[in-house]
Amino acid sequence: MKKHFIALLVLLSAGFILYGQTTDPLVSNCVMNAGPDSKYLKDFRIQLAKAPAAGELRYKTQMSFWKNTKYKFSLCTAEDSKGELILTIKNDANQVVLSSYNPKTGKTYKSLEFVCNRSGIYKLNYDFKDGQQGSGVGVISMVK
């Protein structure tokens, strides 16, 4: 019977541990690593297979940004991804206002800040570099 109680204790512990992890650790780590001056607003969880051909960034969403606000974009890529998570933001006229990836130099940024001076609805396009397969999180916060 003692063995059974030990087994029960193990099961109970496992249950508590699993219950405490209802939030994806990739998301919570990405939120926590956004920095002490930033305040969480939104996150997007992105999972994409390899693109059949190079083209536009595939995960498309939108969000309103407001004048006189500084936003921070944190890009976190899961370890087993083949490519790094990238982001491009366009205004309502479809002009790029911000991109985490420079295709000419190949340089990518995991953290970007955007000083917004034009209120409006912006298009956010996420993908993994070179259309690779991957999993990641894009966190948007405000900066003081």
Add this chain to the structure above:
Amino acid sequence: MKGRSFIFLVFLVFVCFSCRNSSNKNSKFVFPEADSIPVGEEEKLSTEAIEEIARNISSPVEIANLLQSLAVPFSPDYLASSIDANKQTTSFDKAFTLGILGADLGYLNMYEKTNSSIDILSSIRKLAEGIRVGQFFDFETIKRLSLNKSNLDSLLFLSIDSYTQIDKYLRENDRGQLSALMIIGVWIEGQFLATQVMTEYPDPVLRDRIGEQKIILNDLLMLANPYCNRDPEFGVLCKDLQDIKEKYREIRITYTLGEPVSREVNGALVVEQTETSVVEMTDEQLAGIIDITKTIRNKLIANN
């Protein structure tokens, strides 16, 4: 006998944990027919379209952040303290009030008045359970974070994420009207907060933010439109939103062009936008918006 006891204990463990709140167990809940919408009624907006509209609504956290940056002191007078969660009987009232209190929670959290947020959290819990979405709100963790004042970012994340999950779940389960009510409640309370502060602490930045709400008003109306003829309560709410829209009709938002300026700071890319938006709004127009917002918000929470 021992073997049977063990099987019973294992069974007990699984039963205990399967009863805990988790977003992974959505399929186990069955909702009353009265909350469901006939498919045809929702045909005007897809789930994705509603989700996008929800994201366009300015977060109450953003408004509270703006007020803080303007050094506006916290005031409990702006909160919907008169609301009694126990008196909300219909799904309409519960969902709308959930939105109102969500905005108040954002305001309290941002000002770190987290001890005061416990009462609001209890009301939110009752309301969420009342429309059977309590499983998405991790009350105990949020309450613990609120009392400990340990980590504002975790608190904001959990609070906002809970609302996002509730909203998503409602939309995906043919209860889009409740999702719409919640979003409209959040917006009305945020707008009330901004306009009330404007009367006490006038500021050009806050003034612009109020005027800029014109950008998303059409979206709000689009969100409500499929349900305007659903019942008299919704009909009144739609008319209220139309009245607010009417006050915004003559307000103009113009834009100046400019290329974004980029620089690298400590390995991060910082982009400053040089194009700007300019709000053209007279004092009379602003007064009209402040007045109608107060009237409608107070009427809606008085009914509750």
